[in-house]
Amino acid sequence: MEEILKNFDVEGEVESIVPFGEGHINATYKVTFKGTDKEYILQQLNTDIFKNYEGVIDNINNVTAYLKDIIVENGGDPNRETMTLIPTKTGKYYYMTEDNKCYRLYIFISDSICYQSAETTEQFASSGEAFGKFMRDLDKFDVNKLVDILPNFHNTVVRYQNFVNAINNDVKDRLKTVPVEVEFFKSRENFYSTITSMLESGEIPTRVTHNDTKLNNILFDAKTGNALCIIDLDTIMAGSLLYDFGDSVRFGCSTAREDEKDTSKIHFDINLYESYVEGFLKGIGNKITDKELENLHNGAIMMTLECGMRFLTDYLEGDTYFKTAYSDHNLVRAHSQMILAYEMEQQKDAMINIARKYRK
Ligand code: ADP
Ligand code: GN1
Ligand code: MG
Numbered sequence: 001m002e003e004i005l006k007n008f009d010v011e012g013e014v015e016s017i018v019p020f021g022e023g024h025i026n027a028t029y030k031v032t033f034k035g036t037d038k039e040y041i042l043q044q045l046n047t048d049i050f051k052n053y054e055g056v057i058d059n060i061n062n063v064t065a066y067l068k069d070i071i072v073e074n075g076g077d078p079n080r081e082t083m084t085l086i087p088t089k090t091g092k093y094y095y096m097t098e099d100n101k102c103y104r105l106y107i108f109i110s111d112s113i114c115y116q117s118a119e120t121t122e123q124f125a126s127s128g129e130a131f132g133k134f135m136r137d138l139d140k141f142d143v144n145k146l147v148d149i150l151p152n153f154h155n156t157v158v159r160y161q162n163f164v165n166a167i168n169n170d171v172k173d174r175l176k177t178v179p180v181e182v183e184f185f186k187s188r189e190n191f192y193s194t195i196t197s198m199l200e201s202g203e204i205p206t207r208v209t210h211n212d213t214k215l216n217n218i219l220f221d222a223k224t225g226n227a228l229c230i231i232d233l234d235t236i237m238a239g240s241l242l243y244d245f246g247d248s249v250r251f252g253c254s255t256a257r258e259d260e261k262d263t264s265k266i267h268f269d270i271n272l273y274e275s276y277v278e279g280f281l282k283g284i285g286n287k288i289t290d291k292e293l294e295n296l297h298n299g300a301i302m303m304t305l306e307c308g309m310r311f312l313t314d315y316l317e318g319d320t321y322f323k324t325a326y327s328d329h330n331l332v333r334a335h336s337q338m339i340l341a342y343e344m345e346q347q348k349d350a351m352i353n354i355a356r357k358y359r360k
Contacts, residue, residue: 005031005042007088007095008105012036022116022216023232024322025049030108039108040086044101045094049321050234053102055147057093060233061085062145063138063208070137079107081229109229112219118252123225124272125279127218130227131210131248132283135241138208139287143238146208153211153235154243156192156306160185163309166316174316178331184338185309192305194298195242204291209239214251241284241292242299249276249300250307254340259333266336268343273300274354281358293359297351301344308337 002014012033020030020041027044050056060083068078078084085093086105094104118124152158167175167182175182198204210217210230217232251258253272256265277296281288314321315330324330344351 001029001042004095004097004103005105007090009087009089010038010040010105012038017042021114025234031105037110039110041106041108042103043106044103045234047100047102050149052147052149053094055149056234057085057104059146059149059236061093063141063233063236066141067137080109080112083107083229083231083233109219109231111222112228113222114216114219116216116257117254118215118272121271121275123220124215124252125275126220126225126227127215127252128248128276128279129283130218130230130279131213131244132280132285134210134230134283135207135244136284136287141208143206143208146237148237150235150237153237154239154303154306155196156302156309157196159306159309159313160189160192163313163316166313170316172316172318178312178315181312181331181334181338185305185312188305191302195240195295195302198291198295199240204240204242204289204295206238207241209237209241209244211235211237211239211243211247213244213248215248216251240299241288242295243303245280245296246299246301246303247307248280249273250304250337250340252276253300254336256336258336259329260336261332263335263339266339268340268347270347270350270354273351277354278358281355281360286360293355294352296355297344297348300351301341301348304337304341304344308334308341311337 001017005014012035015032015034017029017031019028021028025046029042031040031042045053045056047053064082064084067082071078071081084107086107087093088095094102096102163185199206212232212235217230218227219229219231220226221228253269253276255267255269260266311322311330311334315334319330322330
């Protein structure tokens with residue numbers, strides 16, 4: 001890996017390269033150099049998933065350049081408040097090895113903390129404000145400039161179709177172990193077009209969306225405790241506000257980790273939901289439409305059902321997409337999403353009232 005680093009425009013002798021973070025998709029390493037406090041994130045991009053890696057890099061550079069201008073205008077630090085890709089010595093922003101592995105190098109955001117679950121409601125509200133502001137800042141960014149990296153990423157109707165295909169193919173002969181789980185997702189089939197049909201009819205706008213807004217895709221400032229930088233920009237594409245809002249709630253409003261095995265520990269925490277709504281609406285300000293606001297709860301329920309369905313699909317297909325540490329890891333994850341979605345459905349009215357309470 002030291003050899004790989006030599007291709008990037010960085011000076012000095014490598015001190016350490018250690019695996020870093022808890023992402024499910026890319027291979028991430030923290031890199032330090034001798035005699036300097038400059039640190040980097042080296043990442044091997046998962047090109048099985050991101051086949052159009054050049055498009056991924058272009059999207060990231062386009063969006064971060066746009067955000068850096070806004071950060072500078074506001075007197076912020078453009079190397080801390082958004083991501084910075086380091087070029088290679090030939091001026092590209094990724095390096096391809098001879099065996100076709102794609103690496104990129106980012107500035108490591110130092111004095112920052114990444115959480116796997118919210119420690120306080122204030123902290124979670126701060127992440128909501130940051131994701132809301134991210135959407136507000138990108139409100140005027142031309143969505144047509146973005147490459148559609150993973151088409152239909154949050155098209156839940158298409159995700160359901162993939163799930164049904166996995167059931168029909170049953171390549172790993174695992175279907176017989178999950179009848180209850182399959183029925184859970186099948187019985188909600190009519191719900192899955194709720195967001196896609198509003199986007200198609202224009203009832204809600206198509207926006208620049210991050211599409212992977214879980215809490216471990218945002219860094220907090222170690223000194224102030226506030227949200228600092230939104231990371232993991234691989235999936236920036238055209239989408240709905242409901243995707244970004246919903247995915248944060250899916251991950252962050254749980255009382256347990258996404259892969260908690262003891263299901264009695266997993267609950268949807270409505271107090272965390274309230275804090276996220278408050279923060280998000282503060283961040284996005286008047287850029288949210290009434291129709292989006294009325295549907296925030298549907299975003300949360302949809303993203304949770306969709307993610308559960310994706311974990312179960314991957315389980316049925318033999319764990320080819322998400323990184324797994326043991327044989328039924330994806331099934332464990334699917335269970336947590338089912339519990340959370342079910343509890344959200346039960347508390348739908350309270351969720352609607354919370355959105356109305358914080359309407360400006
Ligand atoms: P994945 O797509 O696999 O989730 P991420 O880009 O989210 O990969 O990176 C995985 C983890 O690495 C993050 O959750 C975070 O902890 C850490 N990380 C990524 N980029 C940076 C950075 N520039 N500075 C500090 N930490 C980072
Ligand atoms: C993946 O890359 P990471 O770990 O931040 C996935 C998301 C899922 C999430 C579930 C590109 O996110 O869509 O919601 O796992 N990313 C991709 O934890 O598929
Ligand atoms: Mg990530």
